[in-house]
Amino acid sequence: MLLAEYINNTAQLFANADLHFGHGTDNAIDEAVYLVYSGLGINFAEDFRSSRRVLSTPELHTLDEFVRRRIESREPVAYIVGEAWFCGLPFFADERALIPRSPIAELIEKQFAPLISSPPALILDMCTGGGCIGIACALQFPQAEVDLVDISEASLALARKNSDRHGTSDRARTLQSNLFSEVDRQYDLIVANPPYVSRQEMQSLPPEYLHEPRHGLECEDEGLALPLQILQQAEHYLISEGLLIMEVGNSEEALQKRLDKLPMLWLEFEFGGHGVMAITSQELVKFREALN
Numbered sequence: 265m266l267l268a269e270y271i272n273n274t275a276q277l278f279a280n281a282d283l284h285f286g287h288g289t290d291n292a293i294d295e296a297v298y299l300v301y302s303g304l305g306i307n308f309a310e311d312f313r314s315s316r317r318v319l320s321t322p323e324l325h326t327l328d329e330f331v332r333r334r335i336e337s338r339e340p341v342a343y344i345v346g347e348a349w350f351c352g353l354p355f356f357a358d359e360r361a362l363i364p365r366s367p368i369a370e371l372i373e374k375q376f377a378p379l380i381s382s383p384p385a386l387i388l389d390m391c392t393g394g395g396c397i398g399i400a401c402a403l404q405f406p407q408a409e410v411d412l413v414d415i416s417e418a419s420l421a422l423a424r425k426n427s428d429r430h431g432t433s434d435r436a437r438t439l440q441s442n443l444f445s446e447v448d449r450q451y452d453l454i455v456a457n458p459p460y461v462s463r464q465e466m467q468s469l470p471p472e473y474l475h476e477p478r479h480g481l482e483c484e485d486e487g488l489a490l491p492l493q494i495l496q497q498a499e500h501y502l503i504s505e506g507l508l509i510m511e512v513g514n515s516e517e518a519l520q521k522r523l524d525k526l527p528m529l530w531l532e533f534e535f536g537g538h539g540v541m542a543i544t545s546q547e548l549v550k551f552r553e554a555l556n
């Protein structure tokens with residue numbers, strides 16, 4: 265069977281199966297390409313529509329099993345093929361950490377312009393999971409040191425594997441910590457993508473999300489418990505000219521309502537995404553009372 269034929273058939277199966285596309289693609293054809301290309305190690309620059317590639321019997325067996333898992337178990341493609349893309353970079357992905365998909369990627373690719381004007385020397389990736397945000401920052405800012413912090417040692421092991429893959433291990437150290445409990449430095453930039461899904465929203469998530477570690481998604485207090493702690497504590501871990509960037513996704517409205525006096529800057533994204541805010545260290549100090 266030709267590659268193109270297999271991809272078209274798979275896309276049709278995916279469309280008929282009523283799958284949810286929320287982990288790197290948003291439609292059945294892209295999802296099929298992702299599964300087949302990553303599954304067989306094909307370069308994404310190759311256009312399947314014009315490819316004359318014929319799939320071998322062992323390749324077909326492998327792919328058929330992948331397609332079965334995607335449809336019957338609703339496993340996200342990233343976990344099936346063990347790889348996800350973030351900032352145009354490949355990252356190892358498995359059930360030890362969430363699948364990278366944060367819109368913060370767009371900010372990293374623009375080197376956080378115009379939010380910061382000079383390259384940060386010290387960056388903290390709070391709630392790093394598999395390390396995608398911190399490692400992509402380390403690659404964008406080759407002179408920077410980056411701390412990758414997570415409460416889960418399993419996630420940090422994956423982050424180390426990703427850091428080795430991208431050659432950033434000498435500048436990106438992992439630190440197991442409950443938010444800032446083990447952190448003892450002050451950073452130019454803190455980027456945080458904490459768990460922020462409320463219990464109510466958890467109940468409406470499609471089955472694909474249930475393959476991801478629950479402690480990476482769910483958060484008490486309408487999804488705000490950890491984001492609020494980060495906002496309250498961050499001033500102590502930022503230099504006086506420092507900046508905090510944090511994603512809270514669909515909890516944006518709840519956070520804005522809870523902290524209506526805090527001057528949070530909600531960022532806009534060219535390629536989709538929402539619920540990411542920025543606030544300076546000086547604003548966190550000035551509006552400390554609004555946070556308590």
Ligand SMILES: C[S@@+](CC[C@H](N)C(=O)[O-])C[C@H]1O[C@@H](n2cnc3c(N)ncnc32)[C@H](O)[C@@H]1O
Nearest residue numbers: 364391392393414415416442443457458459480
């Ligand atoms: C939404 S995931 C973000 C993963 C990754 N940064 C990304 O953008 O794909 C949240 C991460 O926060 C971690 N986490 C949960 N509670 C934490 C805590 N109290 N302190 C530090 N990390 C925590 C989870 O283990 C999970 O890896």
